[in-house]
Amino acid sequence: MTTASTRHTILVTGGAGGLGLAMARLFHERGHRVIVCARTESALEDAASEMPGAVAIRADVSVAADREALMAQATTEGLDILVNNAAISRAHDYVNDYTLEVDRAEAEIATNLTAPIELTRLFLLSRRVGGRDATPASIVNVGTPGALFPLEANPLYCVTKAGLRMFTLALRRQLAATPVRVIEVFPPALDTGLARDLDNPHMDANGEEVILRGRELRGRDPARRRSRPAAPRRVRHVRAVRTEGRG
């Protein structure tokens, strides 16, 4: 049972949908104070109405001013756990004209990499300024197996998540002597809205061609899947990375 001393105030970015909402629900059920942010008002309203007492904030974490405002409000609420969950994943096919002609890298880098780094900085700064350096806190970064090996259809997702992983590992070492724990979560493949860009040509302005090529690259084309050889070398590589990641 959660008591006043074990009750945390937890900010979940992207907490109005997908995995973020699932985590927020769990925290809420367990009696913690939950703050969620997202860009879509209707999703925030739904999340707030199903979790009485939760704070729902409209914020685009890829925008610096939104991050500042979000963290100012969250720290006022007594934030002690930051969950960097919000992310996007887009198809980028570097043999396709659309990918070559349209600059779409920045939003993904800003959302998946700049945002968690900057929210972490703002969180740690707020603790210092507020004289709360000595109180326990946690930073939870949501990773993905795509940080460990390339997903050909969505390379920037892998790039940003690999970067986040290195940030997480280095930060954990830097904060080892402080009361701030740095946690990395590695969810398996989930049936959420994340991969809609790869699944549904009408959800994104990519055009059907890049979507179909993305499916093929992800092994959804049965002919390609049949001819694909097993990849023991890749498995060994993943194991090696996991081993290095410890400590």
Ligand SMILES: NC(=O)c1ccc[n+]([C@@H]2O[C@H](COP(=O)([O-])OP(=O)(O)OC[C@H]3O[C@@H](n4cnc5c(N)ncnc54)[C@H](OP(=O)(O)O)[C@@H]3O)[C@@H](O)[C@H]2O)c1
């Ligand atoms: N799905 C998988 O298979 C899988 C596997 C491994 C790891 N993960 C990780 O799990 C985390 C959650 O993914 P998910 O599958 O739950 O994705 P999702 O269903 O697409 O949910 C992502 C959430 O983030 C919000 N969001 C996106 N961009 C945002 C921004 N710029 N500012 C604020 N909120 C933003 C979205 O709401 P708005 O659009 O309203 O802003 C949405 O609520 C991600 O870090 C992802 O990398 C997912």
